[in-house]
Amino acid sequence: MVLVTSDRPDPAPGPQSGPQSGRSETATDPPRAGAAAPPSGTVRRSLSGAARGARAAGRGAGTAGHYAVTQARRATRAEGAGDSGLSRLIELHAFNAAGDAAVAISLAGTLFFQVPTGEARGQVALFLGLTMLPFAIVAPLIGPFLDRFSHGRRWAVGATMAIRCFLCWVLATAVVSESDWLFPAALGCLVASKAYGVTRAAAVPRLLPPDLTLVKANARVSLAGVVGAGLSAPLAILASTFGPEWSLRYGFLVFVLATIWAIRLPEKVDASRGEGEMVLTGPTEAGRTGRRPRTRIPGDVAFALRANCGPRWLSGFLTMFMAFLLRDNPIGDMRPEVLLGLVIGAAGLGNTLGITIGSLLRRLNPAVTVVLALLADAVVATLAAVFYGLVTLVLLGLTAGLAQALAKLSLDSTIQRDVPSRIQASAFARSDTTLQLAWVIGGFVGIAMPLMPQLGLGIAAGLLGLWASFVLFSRSGRASRPART
Numbered sequence: 001m002v003l004v005t006s007d008r009p010d011p012a013p014g015p016q017s018g019p020q021s022g023r024s025e026t027a028t029d030p031p032r033a034g035a036a037a038p039p040s041g042t043v044r045r046s047l048s049g050a051a052r053g054a055r056a057a058g059r060g061a062g063t064a065g066h067y068a069v070t071q072a073r074r075a076t077r078a079e080g081a082g083d084s085g086l087s088r089l090i091e092l093h094a095f096n097a098a099g100d101a102a103v104a105i106s107l108a109g110t111l112f113f114q115v116p117t118g119e120a121r122g123q124v125a126l127f128l129g130l131t132m133l134p135f136a137i138v139a140p141l142i143g144p145f146l147d148r149f150s151h152g153r154r155w156a157v158g159a160t161m162a163i164r165c166f167l168c169w170v171l172a173t174a175v176v177s178e179s180d181w182l183f184p185a186a187l188g189c190l191v192a193s194k195a196y197g198v199t200r201a202a203a204v205p206r207l208l209p210p211d212l213t214l215v216k217a218n219a220r221v222s223l224a225g226v227v228g229a230g231l232s233a234p235l236a237i238l239a240s241t242f243g244p245e246w247s248l249r250y251g252f253l254v255f256v257l258a259t260i261w262a263i264r265l266p267e268k269v270d271a272s273r274g275e276g277e278m279v280l281t282g283p284t285e286a287g288r289t290g291r292r293p294r295t296r297i298p299g300d301v302a303f304a305l306r307a308n309c310g311p312r313w314l315s316g317f318l319t320m321f322m323a324f325l326l327r328d329n330p331i332g333d334m335r336p337e338v339l340l341g342l343v344i345g346a347a348g349l350g351n352t353l354g355i356t357i358g359s360l361l362r363r364l365n366p367a368v369t370v371v372l373a374l375l376a377d378a379v380v381a382t383l384a385a386v387f388y389g390l391v392t393l394v395l396l397g398l399t400a401g402l403a404q405a406l407a408k409l410s411l412d413s414t415i416q417r418d419v420p421s422r423i424q425a426s427a428f429a430r431s432d433t434t435l436q437l438a439w440v441i442g443g444f445v446g447i448a449m450p451l452m453p454q455l456g457l458g459i460a461a462g463l464l465g466l467w468a469s470f471v472l473f474s475r476s477g478r479a480s481r482p483a484r485t
Contacts (some may be wrong), residue, residue: 084209084267088216089200092157092265093221094228095258096196099164100231102236102251103189106175108246151316153203158262160196164189165255172248184313193428193438201428203269204463214416214424215409219358226352265446298418299429300367303475305431307370309438310467311404314377314460316442318343320399321449321456322393328451331390346397354405366410366417373403373410374471385457396457410437 081087167185174182200221208217226396240247241329297305322343327336380399384392419427445463449456 014442018131041117055460081209081212081217081220084207085268086204086207086209086212086220087205088261088265089207089269090224090259091222092258092324093200094224095254095261096161096200097225097228098194098232098249099161099168099258100193101184101232102239102247102254103164103168105233105236105240106171106251106375107197108249153199153266154262154267156264156417157196157199157203157269158259160192160199161259162264163192165252166260167192168248168252168255170246172252175244175248189330196204196434198429198432201432203265204428205424206269207266213413215358217411218412219355221409222355223352226348226355229348242402246422297430301411301414301427301431302304303471304366304370304414305434306471306474307374308411308431308435308473310464311377311400311407312435312438313442313445313467314400314464315347315383315404316439316444317446317449317460318347318397318442319446320443321446322458324447325451325453325456329453331393334390339390339393343393343397346394347401350401350403351405352399354402354409358406358409365416369408371411371468371472373407374464374468377403378461378468381457381461385454385461388457 016189081090167188170185171189172295173179174185204217205214206222207409208214212220236247236250239250323340326343328337331339377398380396384396412428415424415427415431445460446456449459
């Protein structure tokens, strides 16, 4: 009995005491403690619940994405736009704006915030100078080229996309290696983007459905561009966190899709039977045989175009001047990138509001609207110069975007009202070319301006006031002259 009782607490003699003793010794070991059955079941149930939640979230996101795409396509096809082919041009413009946003975000971080201010101003001034030079030479030729060879307008639009597709890939390598091809490739992207604007404006009248006015069609195209840029900007910023080259490679993919969409435009984009040509000066229909008829620009269209040059000039000026001004003269403790983002965001919001207002209003007096837009820019620029601060700069950006959108829609409605349908394509090509030149000139003035906020904004307000006086004086002078029979 004594031996039995003495052996019972001692597990060593038993044949299975070794393994049991091993488990008791390792019971406190953290890596093996999870081998117990109850915790393992809990972990499995947790993982299973997480997987079910992830699948449910994925299905919800897929459903929401499918609903958003369906609603977007329904909106682009409304009022006969799907039957006429205008919906494809609307979708193409969304891709164009998305790609341009990716390029702008990448180059903004490379040109404005990673290079010393003096060097960056010189490089960007050279960049804009090189941009203005080809526009000054090519601008008078783009419209006539489209008029004479309008059967290739689809391929012209596709070429502007394919060129930017190639240049985005070149830029992705240039920004990393600091190659000398950086500025030539960026210049090519900008010129191709402006050329697209001209070709797209000439294509809209050909795809206009019977139930949609030209003003609403242009407003819908512009709104699609705002949506495309708004959806693309966060993706481009996310890609740029891995390096500026990745946002450019993202832009490369966007322009690949845009090139495909351009080729898929309806064939009637190339139709040119019965169309004429609009000119500023020179011979018109009289004395021209065997060639396309030419019509001189109507007075109201010329007035609206001159008035539009003011808001478009201010847009280019603010883009370049604020980029460098806020970098060297930040307001308070805010970072320059945040300040510039607020001003640009306000301008984008104003542009969206202008497009929305133009598409909702049934009646819009174009002559009054373009004058009010020009005067509003001059007044708010003066206010920003006198009371310089974050609030007035945001208000200036909001006003500039709103005025530019409303003035452009008023110009579109004037062309629709006063220009015969057979030369509307030519009128839109020439008006867009003129406005692109006004933007480039404004950007060049913004680069050359000293980085003094009150001085720069004061000069901009003064120039806008002088331009508004010239526009109004030319209008009153033309109205006071007796009508010619």
